[in-house]
Amino acid sequence: MKLVKKFIEGLYLKKSLKRFKPVIKALDEFFFGTDKVTYISLRSPHILDNIDIKRYMFTVIIALMPSVLAAIYLYGLRVILVIFVSYLVGGMVEVISAIFRKKEIQEGFLVTGLIFPLLLPPTIPLWMVGVGIFFGVFIGKEIFGGTGRNIFNPALVGRLFITISFPQALTTSWAEPLRGGLAGFLRYKSDALTSATPLISFKSGHTLTNISELLMGLSSGSIGETFRLGVILGGLFLLYTRVANWRIPLAYLSSVFILSFLGNVFFPDKFAPPLFQLFSGGLLLGAFFMATDPVTSPFSELGKWIFGFGCGLLTVLIRTFSGYVEGVMFSIIIMNGFSPLIDQSILNFRYRYLKR
């Protein structure tokens, strides 16, 4: 502890590192809490909550841990490499923009850098991970002004960019999950390839995958989405800690369930049954970890319900009627774009009587 303190103090004193002050400051703040105390004025409280943004973001990372560990087990040690590349490139973009903007480094990229690789197919080439996270953090967040000002979820922006740029790599080849013994913990990657995820199998041949297989991660899919039991546990943990608001996942998942139930009753060959829809694709990961991003979702309570419902509706529609098999990413991105409008309309409605 003292060594770290000395090391950081040394960094502060080096003149050649003056430009990298945000990085040094971020390191300092990472290791040591603040020494500031609350203001002594009537208008500020004498005590403040123990939560800060670092712990807030770190809670999300803890909630993602079951998915990450399962991903390594299912798809091999290469997953660690994918996450590493994502953190490296994403972190660099964050650092460079902090240096240019002369502001402190924000902790938001800790979550973006971990969620992004979880959305990718296990066979993704590493350079594509770099391109995706670069685009996501830079175009999705930094050019809007950094954390707190972005309109779209940066991880999803990156995913969307590489999905459209490299459709071949992102939609056609999926790895079969490893299983038995220590599986992926001892192997670099899974070599058996398949062309079908459960959603593709339904669209092409109406074959339904078993729910228990979907829950335990025995079907193919993106790196972090297949071990759905872990996703659900992590998601519930997030809701319990109040880091994610419960309204959005509830609205999202229940609207998917109800809409696909209704669709399945009237057009059974078009709409997949509700439980299958709920436990396939990236729906759970999206509903718990991405739709709940506070920056890009509406802040009003009613707005959160509308946002969740909109995501659910779009997800079912895209899954059923479009050329794409999965609609979670598109639906969240589209609804992200709508959230300022949703909030403003609700404000106008709520305060309609008080005009002038």
Add this chain to the structure above:
Amino acid sequence: MLKYKTFKGGYRFRNFLGQPREQLKELPIPQRVIIPLKQGFGGEVKPLVSPGDKVYAGQIIGRDDENVSSPVHSSVNGEVLKIEKINYFKQEITAIFIEAEPTAEWRPLEGYSADWGKLSPEKIEELIYLSGSASLDKEGIPTRFRSSIISPSEVENLIIHGIGSEIYNLSLRLLLSGKNLFHFIEGIRILKKIFPQAEVHLALNKNFKKLVEEISKITSGFDWLKIYALEPKYPQGYDEMLVPTLLGRPFPYGYSAANIGIVILNTQAVLHVYEAVCEGKPLIERTIALCGEGFRENLHLKVKIGTPLKEIFSPYLRKDKEMRLVLNSLLTGIRLNIFSLPLSRTFSQVIALPENREREFLSFLRLGMRSESYTRTFLSALLRGKKKLNTNIHGEPRPCISCGYCQEVCPVRIIPHLLYRFIERNIIDERLSKYGIFNCLECNLCSFVCPSKLPLAKTIKDGQERLITIGCDRAKCILPYFDLKGLEEYRGIK
């Protein structure tokens, strides 16, 4: 009849180290007291004594019948040393310095009677006024001697509360222990006698089940009394929250409950009323609680008004660490830093909070068995251990991420982060008042919960002031919706 009620928003603070024990100690008579001539509700009164005069405990030494005010008493037997202006909590106030004799006797008010039923309402009013109890709490008790901004006949509702929604509270069980419980109920009946037309509401902490049951049993014969058990969520004890919760009526934010004909009193104020009427005791003593880890002992003290803070704290305050002393509330209270200042009628608890300027290694990774947080990201949420508090801000300031905590806890349902964004970008127009900026109670809960450590409450207050400079007044948002009483007097006092 017992009713459970609560409000939306707010935050329940629970399980803190340093809650005061149910033990009451009497502090010895100090050598010298300083009596400020403005205490509690009302304006400053004129001194009736001059240096060199002998005074007795309970003697009225300051009184002003022209303006809204209540008399002030000498709390000790002794001699007036000097009369001079002191800076008392950012106000220039005249104070009377008295050299005290170590005798505990006090002279009762004239005409009191233990059998208060025989006294006329006028006499009771006079006793309450002369005892100084009429200046207690936010708007005082109306009497015909102009102790409040409204007259007694304008009182429609009387709310008496002992909720304790702050982090540290005076113990209600101690206040109402033994005979005091009956004194308290008699006090309520006395108040009913001087406000015969008023509905009386008694709000108690719902966690004190035994006490609530006992009181409902004793008062079951009073059909004019309504009893409520309330969740002790902060800021339920605020007048602004009690009125909508209990009566379902909107509150004229920024004005006082008296403006809409409601008188709100604390438990201790009712006990003072009883003592004034049945024992003839003027307001010369106050029970205060010493809370927080900074005190060696957490207990209650009975202290003479005017005792310098130094004499109250120094036997109990820990000296091994730097402490911050806060009056009444950790969220909104004033810091007590000049220990030569005296205790006044407005004190009810004093909190000693450790100043923490220490940098903690990897603080965001700590398990937090004793950390207080609105979020449940600390182990204290699961294990319910006793929590510790200090003044550290626990994190670096960051931009707002719209996490929505401030909006969830806001008791008046405004959206602090939205207002913050407007004010930070210098957008000061009537939209701010449309979004309810003038409804703010300054309970500071939004600043407390913010994970980005933004000074939300302070910014909102600044925004209000800047909005007033461009001609958008609080009055425009509040006055058209209410028929407010005693407005002229209210302006005179503020």
